[in-house]
Amino acid sequence: MGGILLQALLKNNLLSPELTCATVQHEERAKLLGRKLDVKVGTDNAAAVKGADIILIAVKPQIVQEVLREIRGQVTPGQLIVSVAASVPTSVMESCLPENIPVIRAMPNTPCSVGSGMTAMCKGKCADAGHLAITCQIFDVVGRTVVVDEKYMDAVTGLSASGPAYIYIILESLAEAGVKVGLPRDIATLLAAQTTLGAARVVLETGDHPALLKDAVTTPAGCTIDGIMELEEGKLRVTLIKAVVRATQRAKELAF
Numbered sequence: 001m002g003g004i005l006l007q008a009l010l011k012n013n014l015l016s017p018e019l020t021c022a023t024v025q026h027e028e029r030a031k032l033l034g035r036k037l038d039v040k041v042g043t044d045n046a047a048a049v050k051g052a053d054i055i056l057i058a059v060k061p062q063i064v065q066e067v068l069r070e071i072r073g074q075v076t077p078g079q080l081i082v083s084v085a086a087s088v089p090t091s092v093m094e095s096c097l098p099e100n101i102p103v104i105r106a107m108p109n110t111p112c113s114v115g116s117g118m119t120a121m122c123k124g125k126c127a128d129a130g131h132l133a134i135t136c137q138i139f140d141v142v143g144r145t146v147v148v149d150e151k152y153m154d155a156v157t158g159l160s161a162s163g164p165a166y167i168y169i170i171l172e173s174l175a176e177a178g179v180k181v182g183l184p185r186d187i188a189t190l191l192a193a194q195t196t197l198g199a200a201r202v203v204l205e206t207g208d209h210p211a212l213l214k215d216a217v218t219t220p221a222g223c224t225i226d227g228i229m230e231l232e233e234g235k236l237r238v239t240l241i242k243a244v245v246r247a248t249q250r251a252k253e254l255a256f
């Protein structure tokens with residue numbers, strides 16, 4: 001996720017390569033990424049945060065606290081920490097840092113790589129509206145943003161951060177279905193993906209309830225209602241609901 005964000009922000013000129021410094025765990029990977037992204041990439045977290053305006057934390061939830069303790073000696077209240085780690089509350093991050101360090105917790109998703117991401121975010125107790133605005137500006141470059149209360153962040157993780165994986169499975173299945181009814185695979189995949197994109201845009205642009213939009217596609221005694229009957233029999237709705245519930249529950253456990 002850190003790599004996706006870094007590449008997207010560099011591509012959109014929100015970061016300048018000369019002023020950007022990234023870290024990873026392994027030296028070899030640092031060298032590889034440094035060449036690929038044309039920015040400084042190292043393994044010394046404390047050195048990397050010195051003098052930075054914004055520090056983006058994108059390590060696994062289990063090691064967020066370890067990394068924050070590594071950098072705590074260098075961090076000052078003039079800097080902003082933005083974490084994209086699932087599951088780690090702002091209060092836990094704040095407890096690893098000196099007093100008065102602004103912390104924002106954000107939850108993006110992988111479509112940020114093509115500018116169609118969805119990022120929800122909330123602020124810690126030392127961050128203010130200005131810090132939230134800066135973070136929104138960053139993530140607006142790679143998609144849509146929404147500010148939420150922190151109590152919703154695990155649900156966001158289960159829905160929009162994990163969501164692309166659910167949609168890819170639905171797309172793969174629709175494409176497979178197209179092949180089953182005789183379409184070439186590339187055409188079936190195009191039809192499935194553009195249909196998904198189109199339906200999503202209609203929901204976003206009209207603000208209409210998805211059930212109403214579904215009804216508009218469903219001609220009495222037509223084809224769609226037969227397809228919908230199969231979806232209902234296969235329990236697609238309840239399966240998707242259960243997927244989000246399980247992922248949300250897991251998001252509550254990850255960091256601990």
Ligand SMILES: NC(=O)c1ccc[n+]([C@@H]2O[C@H](COP(=O)([O-])OP(=O)(O)OC[C@H]3O[C@@H](n4cnc5c(N)ncnc54)[C@H](OP(=O)(O)O)[C@@H]3O)[C@@H](O)[C@H]2O)c1
Nearest residue numbers: 001023024025026029058059060061084085086108110161
């Ligand atoms: N994947 C998603 O769709 C998604 C969406 C939203 C949020 N997130 C969050 O993003 C975070 C990263 O997830 P990911 O899927 O990108 O994991 P990942 O692919 O395993 O990447 C983790 C990165 O952290 C680096 N790292 C590990 N220990 C480090 C240390 N001590 N200091 C500096 N860098 C260190 C690793 O370096 P090496 O490359 O050298 O191993 C690796 O580049 C997680 O907290 C996750 O909850 C992910």
